[in-house]
Amino acid sequence: MRSPSDVDRQSGPVRVPDPTVGFWVAKAASTAFGEAASDFSIHVMPPVAAVLLGFVLFLIALGWQLTRRRYTPVVYWFTVAMVGVFGTMAADVVHVVLGLPYAVTTVGYAAALAAVFLLWWRTERTLDVHEVRTTRRELFYWAAVVATFALGTAAGDLAAIGLHLGYVPSILLFGVLILVPALGYRFLRWNGILAFWTAYVLTRPLGASVADWLGKPVTEGGVGVGSGWIALVFAIAMVVVVAVTARARRVLARESAVG
Incomplete structure (x- = not known):
């Protein structure tokens, strides 16, 4: 039997956002930003320095997020953006430095994700983002x-480069795949937690493929806009979406309080 203090800790404020439409738009923008920003950074500075800088910014952002103890839009999405940059670098470093094929890195990161979910479930008995109310659950979440x-970075590279599909076919592939959990949840009563995490994984290769297609040179199958410009565009898109959804959230909260 849990003590009153245990109950209080379990019933604190939720520390991550509800997966609304605005959430998914911001998440997709963050994946494209992370891919483009990672590519840009390793071209304007030594790769080792870029990776170290990405790791430091990720740690700073995560530490800031963990101290909030509630969902704070600016802090949360800054952390997601830094995860996007560092997560891309981590996947690329394993492939480039260690020379592991994309198929191997994809399977490896899938196994790592499965291990996180298993440990999270065995410890907390829930993977529901609506129940991320404690520091331990939030650490599992991140x-x-x-x-x-x-995983999404590796899977996107596997499709576009390893399987020679190219960026546009990869965008179409992951665009179709992401509809599966959405439609399954909407019409087939799929488990909401399973549908959420499946979609969460698939937004990464979809967003990364879009960023690569727009940013990569024409000789590599891209449009040739440049990774720096693409990172800037999607960073602005993230800021706008987060600002709009945060404002809508405040308005709804005020109306609920008045009502």
């Missing part, structure tokens, strides 16, 4: 998020 970004 471990899963990092693993999904690395």
Whole structure:
């Protein structure tokens, strides 16, 4: 039997956002930003320095997020953006430095994500983002998020480069795949937690494929806009979406309080 203090800790404020439409739009923008920002950074500075800088910014963002103890839009999405950058770098470093094929890194990160989910479930008996109310659950949540970004990066590269599909066919492939959990949840009564995490994984290769297609040179199958410009565009998109959804959330909260 749990003590009153245990109950209080379990019933604190939720520390991560509800998966609304705005959430998914911001998440997709963050994946594209992370891919483009990672590519840009390793071209304007030594790769080792870029990875170290990405790791430091990720730790700073995560530490800031963990001290909030509630969902704070600016802090949360800054952390997601830094996870996007560092997660991309982690996946790329394993492939480039260690020379592991994309198929191997994809399977490896899938296994890592499965291990996080298993440990999370065995410890907390829930993977529901609506129940992320304690520091321990939030740590599991962010471990899963990092693993999904690395897995998505590897899977996107596997499709576009390893399987020689190219960026546009990869966008279409992952665009279709992400409809599966959405439609399954909407019409077939799929488990909401399973549908959420499946979609969460698939937004990464979809967003990364879009960023690569727009940013990569024409000689590599891209449009040739440049990764720096693409990172800037999607960073602005993230800021706008987060600002709009945060404002709508405040208005709804005020109306609920008045009502």
